[in-house]
Amino acid sequence: MANLKVNMSMTKNEMPEQDPIVRAGNFDEVALGYDLETAVKEASRCLDCKNSPCRTGCPVRVKIPQFIAQVREGDLEKAYEIITSTNSLPAVCGRVCPQEKQCESHCVRGIKGEPVGIGRLERFVADTHMALENKPEPVAPESNGHRIAVIGSGPAGLTCAGDLRKLGYDVTIFEAFHKSGGVLVYGIPQFRLPKEIVAAEIENLQKMGVKIVNNAIIGKSMTIDELFDDGFEAVFIGSGAGLPQFLHVPGENLLGVYSANEFLTRVNLMKAYRDDYDTPIKHPKVVAVVGGGNVAMDAARVAKRLGAEHVYITYRRGKDELPARLEEVEHAESEGIEFMLLNNPHAIHGDEEGRVTGIELIKQELGEPDAKGRRSPVAVEGSNWILECDAVIIAIGTSPNPLIRSTTPNLNTTKKGGIDADDNGVTSRPGVFAGGDAVTGAATVILAMGAGKTGAKSIDEYIKSKK
Numbered sequence: 296m297a298n299l300k301v302n303m304s305m306t307k308n309e310m311p312e313q314d315p316i317v318r319a320g321n322f323d324e325v326a327l328g329y330d331l332e333t334a335v336k337e338a339s340r341c342l343d344c345k346n347s348p349c350r351t352g353c354p355v356r357v358k359i360p361q362f363i364a365q366v367r368e369g370d371l372e373k374a375y376e377i378i379t380s381t382n383s384l385p386a387v388c389g390r391v392c393p394q395e396k397q398c399e400s401h402c403v404r405g406i407k408g409e410p411v412g413i414g415r416l417e418r419f420v421a422d423t424h425m426a427l428e429n430k431p432e433p434v435a436p437e438s439n440g441h442r443i444a445v446i447g448s449g450p451a452g453l454t455c456a457g458d459l460r461k462l463g464y465d466v467t468i469f470e471a472f473h474k475s476g477g478v479l480v481y482g483i484p485q486f487r488l489p490k491e492i493v494a495a496e497i498e499n500l501q502k503m504g505v506k507i508v509n510n511a512i513i514g515k516s517m518t519i520d521e522l523f524d525d526g527f528e529a530v531f532i533g534s535g536a537g538l539p540q541f542l543h544v545p546g547e548n549l550l551g552v553y554s555a556n557e558f559l560t561r562v563n564l565m566k567a568y569r570d571d572y573d574t575p576i577k578h579p580k581v582v583a584v585v586g587g588g589n590v591a592m593d594a595a596r597v598a599k600r601l602g603a604e605h606v607y608i609t610y611r612r613g614k615d616e617l618p619a620r621l622e623e624v625e626h627a628e629s630e631g632i633e634f635m636l637l638n639n640p641h642a643i644h645g646d647e648e649g650r651v652t653g654i655e656l657i658k659q660e661l662g663e664p665d666a667k668g669r670r671s672p673v674a675v676e677g678s679n680w681i682l683e684c685d686a687v688i689i690a691i692g693t694s695p696n697p698l699i700r701s702t703t704p705n706l707n708t709t710k711k712g713g714i715d716a717d718d719n720g721v722t723s724r725p726g727v728f729a730g731g732d733a734v735t736g737a738a739t740v741i742l743a744m745g746a747g748k749t750g751a752k753s754i755d756e757y758i759k760s761k762k
């Protein structure tokens with residue numbers, strides 16, 4: 296790397312994208328990815344810092360300058376090997392990780408100008424590997440004879456399963472849905488994360504010998520105690536936070552009101568957007584999405600692609616307070632999503648047949664900052680107004696489903712309903728470990744993966760300690 300010249304450009308090489316007007320009418324991927332020339336140019340912006348501050352911002356500690364150096368030198372398979380030594384889902388992370396808050400926020404190039412496009416390079420390396428025709432098949436490690444059960448096939452469960460299999464454990468994932476992948480499959484839309492990518496990562500795990508049992512709801516099909524009776528020696532709970540929160544306002548049971556989870560699941564997992572599937576879904580004309588996070592942006596952009604003429608994001612604070620990634624907000628805006636900021640729902644109105652006709656909103660002003668420094672919304676008295684619409688999608692958060700905690704004796708939970716696990720994923724039940732959204736509540740893919748890794752390490756230590 297020493298011989299190669301550093302590219303001192305202050306800005307990242309742009310990511311080619313589908314035109315906003317065109318893409319708002321299809322479900323194809325928005326970002327198109329770098330080509331080799333652009334990737335090498337971007338990689339040449341890296342200073343190969345001795346102390347790699349970027350790595351400290353990555354929850355799975357990808358060896359960032361090392362993989363970028365290989366991109367610069369054109370050895371993309373070596374770059375892939377370096378990334379996958381710590382990150383088992385690089386094509387996923389390269390697309391959906393909030394890099395601006397993680398690795399890239401620590402990049403020294405970001406002090407004067409834009410940081411290195413670490414996520415874009417990670418995606419490029421992973422995609423190049425996936426497109427190889429004669430790539431080596433993953434090898435199934437020899438079994439060590441110990442059986443481990445993993446509940447949930449989201450990023451936490453998949454990572455935990457992959458790491459344990461690499462150590463020789465016989466791993467079975469139990470997944471409630473008929474398709475594996477968790478939020479990567481049922482929540483994040485196709486145009487941000489094509490499902491073929493998740494399927495390829497899961498197939499690799501299966502080739503390594505990880506077994507997946509779909510349509511198995513732990514707590515209903517069988518309990519955690521029954522898994523132990525069946526011979527599993529440890530259990531990792533990676534069951535996510537799929538229970539939607541509601542507004543608790545009048546009219547929430549009207550036809551045309553969806554939780555974002557239900558709406559996105561019907562579209563993504565059950566392919567409701569495709570003519571060759573008969574999954575029922577409303578194709579609304581005017582949609583109000585309540586919430587300002589990434590899930591709200593996804594729901595709004597999906598509604599637009601289903602053919603809605605107007606899609607409004609209604610959010611009780613202002614633009615600066617929107618919790619969604621800036622990139623997602625910009626994408627939504629450029630696709631024609633309209634923002635009704637400083638508005639809070641008061642009621643949902645319907646007709647005699649029980650169908651949504653509008654959402655009653657109250658205008659808000661920003662008051663004093665709260666404990667976290669965010670200015671709190673204060674209702675402007677008498678400012679109620681009705682936004683006419685024929686669907687309302689509620690995207691104000693989710694929490695862990697109570698099924699596992701209610702069917703597993705002596706499993707402690709937190710006040711927020713998450714499973715109580717320490718930093719090593721250890722719970723109050725010997726042999727039961729947990730991580731990801733099931734513990735923290737709704738968070739991010741990479742944090743869930745980090746928790747899956749930690750869980751695998753703890754399970755390995757637990758099994759060894761029993762010998």
Ligand SMILES: Cc1cc2nc3c(=O)[nH]c(=O)nc-3n(C[C@H](O)[C@H](O)[C@H](O)COP(=O)(O)OP(=O)(O)OC[C@H]3O[C@@H](n4cnc5c(N)ncnc54)[C@H](O)[C@@H]3O)c2cc1C
Nearest residue numbers: 447449450451471477478482513535731732738739740743
């Ligand atoms: C719409 C949406 C968009 C998002 N966008 C991003 C993004 O861009 N970037 C990002 O970093 N994060 C994003 N997130 C958050 C991220 O997807 C989650 O933090 C992450 O998927 C959590 O991983 P997990 O493995 O803990 O849980 P999940 O991905 O939720 O997986 C849990 C799995 O467990 C299964 N399960 C639940 N209960 C049981 C049971 N009793 N028995 C068997 N199986 C069970 C579920 O069916 C599910 O498949 C988004 C979330 C949503 C909803």
Ligand code: SF4
Nearest residue numbers: 341342344349402403
């Ligand atoms: S901090 Fe930025 S410039 Fe330094 S090694 Fe990491 S990616 Fe390269």
